[in-house]
Amino acid sequence: MRCVVATSNVKVLGKAVHSLSRIGDELYFEPLSSGLALRCVNSSRSAYGCFLFTPLFFQHYDSGAPPGGLEDSSFRCKMGMKSVQTVFKSLSSLDKTVEKCEIDLNPGGNRLVFQLHCKYGITKTHNLSFQESESLQPVFQKDGYANVLRAQPRLLADTVVHFPPSLEEVNVTVSGERVQFRNHLEDEQDASKMMLTEMSLDADEFESFQVREETGITFCLKELRGLLSFAESSGLPLSMYFDQPGRPVVFGLDDPVLEVNFVLATLSDEETTTHRERNRSRPPQADTSHDDFLSDDMDSYMIAMETSAVGGAEAQPCSTGSDQRRAREPVSAACSSGSKQQRGLESESEEEEEEELPGTPPQKRFRSLFFGSVLSPYSQGANQTLRNQEVLAEASDSDPEEQEEETAKK
Amino acid sequence: MRFRAKMIDIGCFNHFTRVVNTISKLTKTCTLRLTTDKLYFILSDKVANGGVSMWCELSQGNFFDEFQLEGVSTEHNEIYMDLAAENLFRALKTAHNAKSLKIKLTNKHCPCITLAVELPSLSRVSRVVTHDIPVGVIPKKLWNDFKEPSVPDFDVSIYLPPLKTMKNVVERMKNLSNFLVLEANLNGEMNLKIETDLVSVTTHFKDLGNPSWGDNGSQDSTQDRDPETMMDVKVDIRKLLQFLACQQVNPSKVICNIVNKRIVHFILLHEDVSLQYFIPAHA
Numbered sequence: 001m002r003c004v005v006a007t008s009n010v011k012v013l014g015k016a017v018h019s020l021s022r023i024g025d026e027l028y029f030e031p032l033s034s035g036l037a038l039r040c041v042n043s044s045r046s047a048y049g050c051f052l053f054t055p056l057f058f059q060h061y062d063s064g065a066p067p068g069g070l071e072d073s074s075f076r077c078k079m080g081m082k083s084v085q086t087v088f089k090s091l092s093s094l095d096k097t098v099e100k101c102e103i104d105l106n107p108g109g110n111r112l113v114f115q116l117h118c119k120y121g122i123t124k125t126h127n128l129s130f131q132e133s134e135s136l137q138p139v140f141q142k143d144g145y146a147n148v149l150r151a152q153p154r155l156l157a158d159t160v161v162h163f164p165p166s167l168e169e170v171n172v173t174v175s176g177e178r179v180q181f182r183n184h185l186e187d188e189q190d191a192s193k194m195m196l197t198e199m200s201l202d203a204d205e206f207e208s209f210q211v212r213e214e215t216g217i218t219f220c221l222k223e224l225r226g227l228l229s230f231a232e233s234s235g236l237p238l239s240m241y242f243d244q245p246g247r248p249v250v251f252g253l254d255d256p257v258l259e260v261n262f263v264l265a266t267l268s269d270e271e272t273t274t275h276r277e278r279n280r281s282r283p284p285q286a287d288t289s290h291d292d293f294l295s296d297d298m299d300s301y302m303i304a305m306e307t308s309a310v311g312g313a314e315a316q317p318c319s320t321g322s323d324q325r326r327a328r329e330p331v332s333a334a335c336s337s338g339s340k341q342q343r344g345l346e347s348e349s350e351e352e353e354e355e356e357l358p359g360t361p362p363q364k365r366f367r368s369l370f371f372g373s374v375l376s377p378y379s380q381g382a383n384q385t386l387r388n389q390e391v392l393a394e395a396s397d398s399d400p401e402e403q404e405e406e407t408a409k410k
Numbered sequence: 411m412r413f414r415a416k417m418i419d420i421g422c423f424n425h426f427t428r429v430v431n432t433i434s435k436l437t438k439t440c441t442l443r444l445t446t447d448k449l450y451f452i453l454s455d456k457v458a459n460g461g462v463s464m465w466c467e468l469s470q471g472n473f474f475d476e477f478q479l480e481g482v483s484t485e486h487n488e489i490y491m492d493l494a495a496e497n498l499f500r501a502l503k504t505a506h507n508a509k510s511l512k513i514k515l516t517n518k519h520c521p522c523i524t525l526a527v528e529l530p531s532l533s534r535v536s537r538v539v540t541h542d543i544p545v546g547v548i549p550k551k552l553w554n555d556f557k558e559p560s561v562p563d564f565d566v567s568i569y570l571p572p573l574k575t576m577k578n579v580v581e582r583m584k585n586l587s588n589f590l591v592l593e594a595n596l597n598g599e600m601n602l603k604i605e606t607d608l609v610s611v612t613t614h615f616k617d618l619g620n621p622s623w624g625d626n627g628s629q630d631s632t633q634d635r636d637p638e639t640m641m642d643v644k645v646d647i648r649k650l651l652q653f654l655a656c657q658q659v660n661p662s663k664v665i666c667n668i669v670n671k672r673i674v675h676f677i678l679l680h681e682d683v684s685l686q687y688f689i690p691a692h693a
Contacts, residue, residue: 192520195497196542204533
């Protein structure tokens, strides 16, 4: 196996590594006959990223796969992300000083050698240790999605900038003509303390806006930011494939020499609607130019404050008594429409359903595992119960190496 | 109670953002008081703040094109609310190229200040970003806690040296001691002193200039005194540093009033915004 990357592409390779580093700690390296695949998955298996560099990207590319053989590649491994990041440490100087980057397997077969040939006769050689691993293959079909949006990455980057960098989850709702991004609040977070941000974009701003199902999905923004920074520097249009909540969202970049796919899990349906109804008292299509003061009336709220004890506030008669969590929050006055009450009651029954989900880990409730059957067990138990595929990962007491051998035989 | 306002000038956005940035660096939460012609950011001198207090005042006419307020009642046409300045700053920060900014008091899941920013877009329809910042409305009976502080009966009034220089000095001193003595006289001289078991460090500034306050009580008493006499106050160094670091753009002038051994009072004036900051002496 041997690849040689010429000058300007070394920086692209470095950016890809940095972009994957936002997802997880291990980089999966697999030279295929169709190109070099760099992949990464996060510990809870709810985010996956893959950069496939076709042979055209390289000055020289030899995947090492035996010709005419059944195997697509001879060698696949995973390495510590930090080690690979060190190779491509200072991106800004990479394209100024590095003339060539060579990646080979060393003669002993136990180290992956990254050699950077730089100006002034300097050669930097990194010998990275690796672990042989199985192929990381998520199961997804870009063709099967109802909604596909494509835009210049600048558009998404401009949207994401309005949300705090610490924001975990974002909700994206799409209708025929508009798409809305909102920060998503976890159950435990107090809506009366969090700043809520919402941004809406018109369909015209997208290169392509195909919406066959009006839907809303919630996914983790943090892992996407890595892709956005890569996409912005590449200038390639970014495509977003999604439909129902629960089904993973795919972000892709396409180019003759490079194919990038990021697959992120989304919150499943019951959880999304419960949060949305509890935290938003106005419908998504609210027009901010409707300066209707009736909905801004603070007087009933003020009256409640004066008559109650200091610090407390009595619940307004219209807030649904069954929605226990809302009663604990500060008073939300003037539930003007009856439809809100209805929604409140609905969300109560959905809450109960949610509580019954066995073994739901407290923080992440994503439908996570969408991978095919070739993984070895890295994560212990996280989200295993939410899989709707066969559980292959055994409990932590079994020997991981034995597991790998078994799955390799399949 | 109702409030809505609109801002359309980019210069005003930037200026307002800078003011809010300054406030957010001085305190996490503060009280926003709205009247028909002014906005106030207030931090009252509670024990929780370490006794520091802040009063920042701006004329709404210099920022907003539209401003409508209906206060708690007709005689008290004002609104007081608690908010996290950092949230407000974060919302304003990304609006630097906005076409318009609307601010409203709303009641969603709880009382909020809603900012609606209209941004330029690639299509005929503008992009709209809305931020809902939760606030706590303060009932009228508590308004007395937020009275405007009066200028104290100071012993010395002096102009500070350039804030950046002063900040650099105090930052280094912070590593050595928790308290700093700030002293000044009527001859335009100021010293910053720290003292520990091992070392004492003093930085001297001169030719700073003393503002004249016209004819009033404090001026008379100070005139009898020798202008060389130093009046000092010992303060928590972190509070002082917080004040020195808050200002982004160099202000016109910062006045420092010292009440001997009691309190130091800073007045910062910049483009029609006035900010006062009080640090009490350490016991």
